[in-house]
Amino acid sequence: MIATTIVHDSRPVLLVGGAKVKKKLLSAAIVDGTRIVAADGAANRLIKRGVLPDAVIGDMDSLSSAAREVLPEGRIHRIEEQDSTDFEKCLSRIEAPLVVALGFSGGRLDHQLAVLHGMMRYADRPCLLVGKREVVFLAPPRIEVGLPAGCRVSLFPMAPVGARSEGLAWPLDGLDFEPGRQIGTSNRVAGEGGEVAVRIEVESPSMMVILPVACFAAVRTVLRDPGLARWAAPRPDPR
Template sequence: MTGRGLIQSVIESAGPVALIGGGEVPGAVAERVLAMAGPVVGADGGGEWLLRRGRMPDAVIGDMDSLAPRWARRMPPERLHRIAEQESTDFEKCLTRIDAPLVLGVGFLGARADHMLAAFSVLARFPDRPCLLAGAEDVVFHAPPRLQLTLGRGDRFSLYPMRRVSGRSTGLEWPIDGLAFAPDARIGTSNRVSGPVDLHFDGPGMLVILPAAALADAAAALLGSAAKWPALAE
């Protein structure tokens, strides 16, 4: 079980799970993610991307309005999980049904701003489910209570709050200590790395946006983070 209501897990894994979405999927980034993960899940139309490249998904989850029948027929029926309700996005349907220490998502960032904002909203509402979204230019994830990273000096390091949150930092050119962040007030984009990064947050709600080259380092940091956020109250 997923721990939220009566939603049943579809995929359970002791290691990272790759999740391919139906949006823009940069091939080189997707191949890196697939190499870092064990099981692979298609979010609705993301299943077609995998099948076209000869990769059989361990599961395809969604409302199935984007996976063409001719591709669906190529999969064992037990790997297709149609969730008919329209109250959640395909990304949310997948994230809440994957039980893993980290989900690595591709196909959720890119040209469609509305889809990207919807994905950010899901990250903020499920801080207990570590998930990193990777695109051609950026990686985005919800910050754990403590985040430690070693990146290149001068690397871009952006923070974007999805609710009111504060914290403290070392290793950033402009420290965040004593600052109150909120989406309609102070944000923390376009900061820069000045040394080993160590961030602490007083609550959930902060998204971290890094250059795409930080994919492996960010994934390792999330997997190595000892403290996790609990599920938010319904």
């Protein structure tokens, strides 16, 4: 079953979860005209900060009555099925060049793992997960981004995957990445100064890339580019 799109935009969309988000980070993610989607009860915290989301998507088990009273008609979208998380309910129903996700890290580990699962499940929906210290994204088929020399670049395979690279101190070429066998923790950008063009290619939508949060702006610019190679949409569930 393919989810029906609720939010469509030609610009990146901000998706906010229920974990705590620093005001400075939230402000950095909101630019003029940014549409904001709240995952269920995340709307409670946004409204208290004076931010009214354009849409609230989820099973609505956490949305407060106070939030319901101030949200304009048509902004609450209840998805009753329980086979997916609120993050997946949102990501699968947002059509945009990029979804910037805040408030989905720093809390329970099982919730964070579920978010990574959702990013992989809906690999055709580019998503940049932003936390207090890192940004995380599922590597597209090919990506090139300018990063500072010496910058930490960690790669974690969610399934067996081959990869190639340029600009990293330890190339990815020829390595058989697989959970429990080969991961890529604490690689770094080659060189000793300035910015380096880092190129990464992967064979399947299975590799998470983890960078310092200081790389947020650079990565957002690259991931939102409509010319970036992207993964195909998942096939409809025959059930």
